[in-house]
Every structure is written in structure tokens, then in C-alpha cells.
Amino acid sequence: MARFLIVDDESVIRGMIKKYIDEMAHESDSCSNGEEALKALFETRYDGVFTDLRMPGMDGFALLEAMKEEGFTMPVTVVSAYAEPENIIRCFKLGAIDFITKPFSPDEIKDIVKEMLKHKLDMKETAQYIRGLIKQGAIKSAEEYLRKLFFSFPSSPIPNYLMGLKFLAEEDTQMAIRHLKASIALDDGYEPAKSKLLSIEEEGKNGEEG
Numbered sequence: 044m045a046r047f048l049i050v051d052d053e054s055v056i057r058g059m060i061k062k063y064i065d066e067m068a069h070e071s072d073s074c075s076n077g078e079e080a081l082k083a084l085f086e087t088r089y090d091g092v093f094t095d096l097r098m099p100g101m102d103g104f105a106l107l108e109a110m111k112e113e114g115f116t117m118p119v120t121v122v123s124a125y126a127e128p129e130n131i132i133r134c135f136k137l138g139a140i141d142f143i144t145k146p147f148s149p150d151e152i153k154d155i156v157k158e159m160l161k162h163k164l165d166m167k168e169t170a171q172y173i174r175g176l177i178k179q180g181a182i183k184s185a186e187e188y189l190r191k192l193f194f195s196f197p198s199s200p201i202p203n204y205l206m207g208l209k210f211l212a213e214e215d216t217q218m219a220i221r222h223l224k225a226s227i228a229l230d231d232g233y234e235p236a237k238s239k240l241l242s243i244e245e246e247g248k249n250g251e252e253g
Contacts, residue, residue, distance in 0.1 A: 045090035045160055047071045050080040050106065051122070052098040056145070060093055060122070063152040077101025081109055088195075089117055091159035093152075096123040096130065107137035116191045118159040122147065166196055173205050177212050185209055200226040200233040207239060216243060 049060045049071055057073040064071045072087065074080040076098045084092075092110075096103035103121060110119065121134045124145040131142045141158065143151050169192055176185040189209065192202045203226035210219035220243060226236035 045069045045156075045163075046087070047156070047159075048080060048083055048087075048089045048092045049073045050075075050077065050092065050094040050098070050103070052076060052095065056095070056122070060152055063149050064156060066149075067153060067156055069156065075099075077103065077106035077109065080106055081113075084110065084113075084115055088197075090163060091117055091156070092119045093122050094119060096121060096125050096134075104133065104137065107134065107139060111138050114190055114194065116194050118162040120155050120159065163195075166192070166199065166201065170201055170205060174208065177205070177208050180212070182209060182213065198229060200230040200236060203229065204233065204236045204239070207236065211239075211243075216247075219243065 047064055047069060049057050049064075050073075051057050051060075052075045054075075057075075061071045061073065072083060072089075074083055077094075078101045080092070080094065081101070083089075094103045094106055101109070103123065107119060107121075118140045119138060120141045120143060121131075121139045122143045122145060123130070126142065126144040134142055140162070141155050143155065169188060173185050173188050173192070176182075176188070185205075186209070189202060189206055192205070196202060203222045207219045207222035207226065210216075210222060220240065223236045223240040223243075226233055227240070
């Protein structure tokens, strides 16, 4: 079951999108403007966002910009009657994955829900990919995926462990130790982080003895 955020100043539109999401056995919350949406995004983890463009206060464009600045990575679909080419292009540049024009059909909403769920990160596959990037020295690319992993799995020890590996690759042992300890703090039974931390400590002792 996934959870979506619906942002629109028209209660009828919010209700329609919610109905179609409910029919797919998913959950949703609703907001009437960008300010409310941004607050909700900081409080709840969502798998996707539907947003209107023209709203009082913080509009859809401003919301997209704020989400980008704050590092939110869940997929966003814009639902608006203002489908001028310049609006659509601007939305995509700000990170939206699709643009649905009002009025919309149930199938349009349901199809984009399926598409948005494809963007959900698979922890195991993503972690393996990040390790590969670190080994190849593609640190910037690894950092991009790490940000997504931290956001999607904030209580998991794995993102901090991988961040520790990244800092080791950059030869920043102090930061590596910090993240490995954070990984263990989240799960004191997470052996990869414990083993790596022990290895670093042993290397430090051997260096001192040498």
C-alpha cells in the first residue's frame, strides 16, 4: 500500500483524485495550497504527489521549486487546466514526471499512480548499485542515489553504512567513522557497519605501531 499527497484548492478535485486512489487500495492526504503541502511533506513520507498549479498562497510552481531545494525525491504529477506549453515545460524542468490536464479521467489518474510507484526505490538493488558506483570512483552519482536512499529509508542503517564507504573512498576516515557509528546506532546488530568500523580501528592501531 502506497500513500500519496493531493494538493489542490478545489475540494471537488481533491475528492475525485482521492476516490481513484482509494479504488486502487492506496491511501492519500489532501492539502489546499503549497504551504500546507510542504508542511505535510516534512511530517509524512509519501510515495508521490499530485499538485495543481494555480492556488492561493504558494502555487504549484513554488511548491515544485521548494521540493527541489529541500531534496524531496518522490515523483510529482501536475494536474492543471493551465496546459500551455510553457507551463508544461517549466513543470518538467522543476522535476515533475507528468502533466495531466483537467478535466481528467479515472484511468489517467490510475495509470500515473502505477507509473509513480515504479519510481519507488528497491533498497537491495539501489544499495548494490551505490556500492558499484563508489568502487568505480563515481562519487557524485553515488551521492545522488544516497540522498534518495536516506529520504526513502530514514530508519535503516544501510544509507549511513554506504555513506561511510563513500567517505572511505574519499579518504575521509573521520566522517566515515561518524556514519558507520550512526549506522550501528540505528541497528546495533548490523554486522557490515560493525565489521568495517572494526577494520578501520585495527588499521589505525597498526599504523600507530608501525
